[in-house]
Amino acid sequence: MIILLDTSTPVCKVELLDGDKATPSEWQADRMLAKDVHSHLRKQLDSLGKTWQDISAIGVFKGPGSFTGLRIGLTVANTLADSLRVPIVGTTGENWRDVAVKLITNGENHQMVLPEYASEANITKPRK
Numbered sequence: 001m002i003i004l005l006d007t008s009t010p011v012c013k014v015e016l017l018d019g020d021k022a023t024p025s026e027w028q029a030d031r032m033l034a035k036d037v038h039s040h041l042r043k044q045l046d047s048l049g050k051t052w053q054d055i056s057a058i059g060v061f062k063g064p065g066s067f068t069g070l071r072i073g074l075t076v077a078n079t080l081a082d083s084l085r086v087p088i089v090g091t092t093g094e095n096w097r098d099v100a101v102k103l104i105t106n107g108e109n110h111q112m113v114l115p116e117y118a119s120e121a122n123i124t125k126p127r128k
Helices: 030-047 067-084 096-105
Strands: 002-006 011-018 021-028 057-061 088-091
Touching: 002 067, 002 096, 011 030, 021 030, 030 067, 057 067, 057 096, 067 088, 088 096
Parallel strands: 002 057, 057 088
Antiparallel strands: 002 011, 011 021
């Protein structure tokens, strides 16, 4: 089973691919992404009678998008891929899902995916 994950916007998207069957879902994460992403993934797996060990690869949207959303989503995806010892690939663009599946099918493994932001992060300097 392949997990495709996009956390670049307040509405997060996950799609589980099991052979030819795709199970897409989305949820309004807003500021609860870090708290809810694991439970949402687990609920999706449970609904298909699957476990974490059934994951064979992970594809992620790596940007551009929300600084915090990408940072949290990619940290979760990278950690899952590492702990489960499965390949992970990151892509961008409108057809990122198709590209990710093709890369995974071709045996690619980026090992770690870093975010691509649309611009430099705006880090506020301390006032004191």
